Amino acid sequence: MRKFTSLLAVVVIASMLLTACPTPTVEPTPKPEEPTATPEVADYGKVAFISTQCVPVEEAEKMRNVILADFSGTTEFIPADYATFEDTVLAEVKAGKGTIDVIGALHGQFPTLLDANALQDLTPLLDKVKGRGIPDAYMELGKLGTDKQYFIPWMQATYIVAANKKALDYLPEGADPNALTWEQYRDWAKNIYEATGEKKVGFPVNGLIHRFLEGYIYPSYTGGMVTTFKSAEAVEMWKFIKDLWQYVHPQSMVYEFMQEPLMSEEVWVAWDHTARLINAFKERPDDFVALPAPSGPKGKGFMPVVVGLAIPVTAPNPEGAAALIEYLTRPETQITTLREVGFFPVIDVEYPDTIAAGIRAQGEAVSAQAAAADAIPAMLPVGLGPRSGEINKIYRDAFNGIVVDGKDIETVLEAEAQALQTLLNETGAPCWPPDPPSTGACQVK
């Protein structure tokens, strides 16, 4: 009996603790006015929309309550990380019966789905989005190397540099913050360290640092991503990263989204995905500046990220799905999307004044980066199919070996180049930009 009462007490205390936990403080989103139904169609019914983007709770809530609110129909927004997303869609296709109507995913996440015959041909939908001003290059990406349209570009993002204005005082002499070189970036970090005694430049090592390696520093220093993996330029590049790393905040290993350490001022300067920096710009637009990524000896490597919309073959409501795609690519929806979740429009739009200054600043940095004379756009790996995650491990392992563990650069590159070549051979992936096109599997030189 005694034991029973003690057990009971434990349970009571536990449940008290659980209920005492504060409710999550999700930013209250202003409830939009009643959706004004478009005259043509009253209601498209229920449309289920799974997306690998806008997954964080706050962004998902913005999707549900603001961005999708005006759609004439009921939308069920399902945010999912890549693993869950892929498993769900492929399982539905395998079962021949689905619940998902619309897919929102990164350009690089579609080939696996196409391989599994999971995607509908959206060519008939082209009429609806024609004249919206989606760049041809992006539409071409949506064909996934075929002559059919498999996804319609939805929104875009990229990675840029965010800096606290306090850091600008420490810029190396004569450096233009909008046209930095990576060497100047290192000197900047060094100046800050020497003046303040603190390492205030950060990288999201627990986040998307593999994109920094693949799409920024490699193309900037070697002109390629894969073919130049262990080139002499790559060796120089790794020496440079090691040098830079002396002035990088040691807690970078834990950083997932750089907006948080930026806002707590643990770091002053950070490279990250625009959507992972946006809160800093939104909440304190006067404190931060958005800068295009620096350039290296070969140019300004950068990675444009294109998010597309597709319809799975098993969609129970294809009309609703097509209507939702049309809705999401309307200029007003694209502006709302930018304002709420920080993804940039894929269509030609003027930024109205309702867009916060911080976001406009980000947008300008994005455009400046893409339009730079020395720009080297690097695409996400596409031909690797279901194994596209493994390439990230190779770049990360090289980083861990060389920078974290301090191993010999050539030895690490030799071993990782072998792993990379094996992956390329096994998947037969041809080279993708910035590497020159290849016949057959891409070869590490």
Place this chain on the structure above:
Amino acid sequence: MNLKRFNWEPYLLLLPSILYLALFFAWPMVQSFGLAFRTDDGQLTLAHMQRMFNDVGFTKALRNTVMLIIAIVPLQFILALIMALLMMERLRGSNMLVYIYSIPLAISDLAAGIIWFSIFTERGYLNSFLYSLGVIDKPFLFLNYQTKWPLVAIVLAEVWRATSIVFVVLVAGLQSIPRDYVEAAEVFGAGWFARVWRVILPLLRPSIQTALILRTILAVQVFAVVSAIAGRGMTVLANEAYLWYREYRNPHLAATYAMFILTISLITAFIYLRALRTKEEMIL
């Protein structure tokens, strides 16, 4: 006739839990076994295992996991034993100790990791506290991956979070030891230490066994706390399994890691069962 008298009742009562275990434990285990030792086309292979052993992350993860077990389990065991003995002294208000010690049990390991991260991070509670006392004039980087501090933080977090599991098992064991034995020892002049060493600990052996097996297996699987505090600065076996599944999208390698963790768990359980046998068990 015999059949009629056969008592089905206990088996019927066991059936739901057996079904549950079969469906949610045995079946996935068989599946992951298949993933670990077969190629996509269903051929038997040791390639995944070979790849795991050759992977740069593997040695690090194994080393860190073992290091954490060695650092955490004995510390937790001694602490829990002291707490349990203290509790059995029936001091005023010692009953409250059970509740206080059990509080961390109600918190998920990830939440515990985040709590300790917010204590140790650069702008965290510990630095603010030290700063307000004037001990430091700028934040000290506890979570610098180049130092041993993240390890200290992880050990502290794990000790705080999971010592009570050991404690609860030991208290239950202590409660089942008849007071008479201890009192008899006392009458014969045994001091407190002698009573603990010669009477209580030997009688507590089955509970110690359970507690150690439980705790070590949980330590082999340690993941969320490490991930929250050290991020990519430190890896453990469960973290590698997670990364292979989530980030690198290779379920074969993830399953191979899971199988490896299972094997270590089985071996540790076996070692404990052998090492802590009671006299009667040794005859068998």
